Amino acid sequence: MTDTDQAVIEVDGLRRGYSGGFEAVRGISFSVARGEVFALLGTNGAGKTSTVELLEGLAAPSAGTVRVFGLDPYRQRAAVRPRTGVMLQEGGFAADLTVTETVRMWSGVTSGARPAAEALALVGLTGRASVRVKQLSGGERRRLDLALALLGRPEVLFLDEPTTGMDPEGRRDTWELVRSLQAQGTTVLLTTHYLEEAEQLADRLAILHEGELVLSGTPAEVTATRPARIRFTLPAGVAPARLPLSLRAAAQGRRVEIRTERLQRSLAELLAWAEASDVELTGLDARSASLEEAFLEIAQQRRAGGLGDFDDQMAGAR
Ligand SMILES: Nc1ncnc2c1ncn2[C@@H]1O[C@H](COP(=O)(O)OP(=O)(O)OP(=O)(O)O)[C@@H](O)[C@H]1O
Secondary structure (H helix, E strand, O other), X not given: OOHHHOEEEEEEXXXXXXXXXXXXXXXXXXXXXXXXXXXXXXXXXXXXXHHHHHHOOOOOOOEEEEEEOOEOOOOOHHHHHHHEEEEOOOOOOOOOOEHHHHHHHHHOOOOOOOOHHHHHHHOOOHHHOOOEHHHOOHHHHHHHHHHHHHOOOOOEEEEXXXXXXXXXHXXXXXXXXXXXXHHOOOEEEEEOOOHHHHHHHOOEEEEEEOOEEEEEEOHHHHHHOOOEEEEEEOXXXXXXXXXXXXXXXXXXXXXXXXXXXXXXXXXXXXXXXXXXXXXXXEEEEEEOOOHHHHHHHHHHHHHHOOOHHHHHHHHHHO
């Protein structure tokens, strides 16, 4: 194993039950290599935060193991915590402190902290340094949360829904920041409800559903499990039945949609047929499945209890 392949986070058969008997995390396993950005996705209540809290050492698992840098983040918290940065879903700030005062307060308990001005510049809060926390917008609070998570120059960064409440510009800035941290060697584990965020940032991702890991892989591996789509409209007088047999698909009037596992081949066949038949395809649109389509399909099929084929397809990608 090279240094970059080294698993910095290792999760094996992890379970978390809450008092009252509810089990929020039901035996999940995954690992994150040094320098990787890994995204945990899932519907509300899927168990993302419950999992991240175990990785952060805020609670002990009820079964299974978590290792961060090869250490137990709960029992060996004093060794693990200084090397990690944590951005929780709800940062507990003192409302009357200014932004700079908040950062300085945290610097006092962070070893090797960056200067406050540097941390604020990283997250684009320099202009708000003397504003009181209670006057910040929701998105600005998230930026402040992120600044605090970055204070100790962490090797591993846990980001729980980092861009929730941010405007599109704030989100793009945060993505840029995550990319530049990664370029400097930081390992990032994030949860998000924004599939575009996972698509943009994650080297690999895992989808949780009701406490179980339904699938994991690179964004391309995950979307490759769903069929691509070709859409177009046939000219008046050309019936969909004239399409080559292999391309016949759902048609509504002259509007045709073909779903295919082999986009390049189907498209080539379609274009060759159109050329040979002198048919003009209007509104031609061909694209691979998006992560959003894959995700929604998983959530819906799981709810309907019919994910057998999908599980089979993904067995190799896990
Ligand atoms: N302290 C607790 N006691 C009992 N059940 C809890 C507790 N905390 C969370 N849960 C339950 O565990 C499940 C998983 O919650 P968790 O917050 O981990 O999900 P999540 O994937 O982060 O959801 P979201 O996307 O809504 O943030 C939910 O059903 C939740 O109600």
